[in-house]
Amino acid sequence: MSDNQNLLAEQRRALILDEVRRRGGIRVNELTRKLNVSDMTVRRDLDALARLGVIEKVHGGAVPVVEASTHEPGFEAKSELELSAKEDIARAAAAMAVPGRAIALSGGTTTYALAHHLLDVPDLTVVTNSVRVADVFHAAQPAGTSGGQRAGAATVVLTGGVRTPSDSLVGPVADQAIRSLHFDVLFLGVHGISAEAGLSTPNLAEAETNRRFVRSARRVVVVADHTKWGTVGLSSFATLDQVDTLVTDAGLSAEVREEIVEHLPGLVVAGESADR
Template sequence: MSETRNLLAEQRRALILDEVRRRGGVRVNELTRRLRVSDMTVRRDLDALARQGVVEKVHGGAVPVAEATTHEPGFEAKSVLEPDAKQDIARAAAGMVAPGSAIALAGGTTAYALAQQLLEIPDLTVVTNSVRVAEVFHGARRAAGGGAAAPRPGAATVVLTGGVRTPSDTLVGPVADAAIRSLHFDVLFIGVHGISAEAGLSTPNLAEAETNRHFVRSARRVVVVADHTKWGTVGLSSFATLDEVDALVTDGGLPAAARAEIAERLPRLVVAESGPGTAEF
């Protein structure tokens, strides 16, 4: 953790959380040296992470929280986790989208990052159950001066399903399920709470799991967009096996052993590195 003196609070907290997860715990005095900030700043950061429910404060430092399989963080809490990795993943995933495609974007902060990368790809039809993803496209339309009756040439056609809103600003339930069942997508990009060899793709929200099942069934190709911390995590309900996944786009933090295991099970593994580089397995 070098060159960290001028980091924004959210960036600094993301680094702290990554260190906690990677090492199984950190001490305040270690963080002050590595981040080159005051003891009080580190303690405020740990307080903020503890309020988000992602670390547990202990005497002199913090340790990871052993989350229940039903724990579902909100969108804002998740948005500060692994932000650089999500941007790398989004850029790599956007390269898999052809102009004129009909795509589905399921909810989550990585899908939100991907939506921002898709704004310049022309003539897309985007179906999403994410309020945040829909706002990305509608915000771009307003910024360009177009309205519902007069979108700019090549602007995406966006379909937002109805449904019941989850803590992650995703719409789920029977209304969303019915809309998705009637459609057919060239490719689905889906984020996950957890992915593992045994449990496949999983989420802590039962209704979201059912809606995700319909997304998977309605897509010709399924691409999972998930940072390295999701590997080995298991939520309450599985909604797809790895056999149903065509590709995983993840970041360079994924350990070599996990890369080898995933590459054996999936047709395509894309590891997005910071900058222009990606690696495929």
């Protein structure tokens, strides 16, 4: 890749992580040639990915971390991964939001990115179990509104519940609140998605809360970057035939795209040129 020397650190690290996961491991000297950067730059990138817990450094290179199905990364760790992909997905998903409708946003870093792009969609009613998502809408209110809100601003309902490492509220309180509501569209972030396991999460309580979200939605839109395909958490909470659309990024291989099309009625690949 001739212009990889100009890649931002985040883009380089995303490429490195993809290579490590795809090949099961890679050597430093291979990465320096592929990315056209120095040995020191590659080692700094590997150090950063190792701190996030997504690779393990070995002598001369790196291998992927095989996570337990119960492992649940915190919000801050996940927010550092696939930033460009999440922004592309968020923009594409926001275009599906219709003014004046009732929507739901689950927890996660991709739905958090999406929330920023929904601020300009007028008159939404937003139900969420994500503290971070609710904060996005709250911060957008002008100072000194004394409890009021600007014209066209979203009405936000934050469920109660017990807070998870990803800053989602789950458990019986959240489940009861969601059970009594009905949404036009659910924008759902996931820990993992696969043809066999469907949608899954490492958190048992979050799985039940997500089941409630899915049951209460007329349309389910999953927002997930390409690294989520093939990942399986401890508990499945929905099958693929309960999903209307998957919005993902251009990092998917052709083989995986074919598999997704076989199982899902709608696939949106964000950040990809229309003529590809």
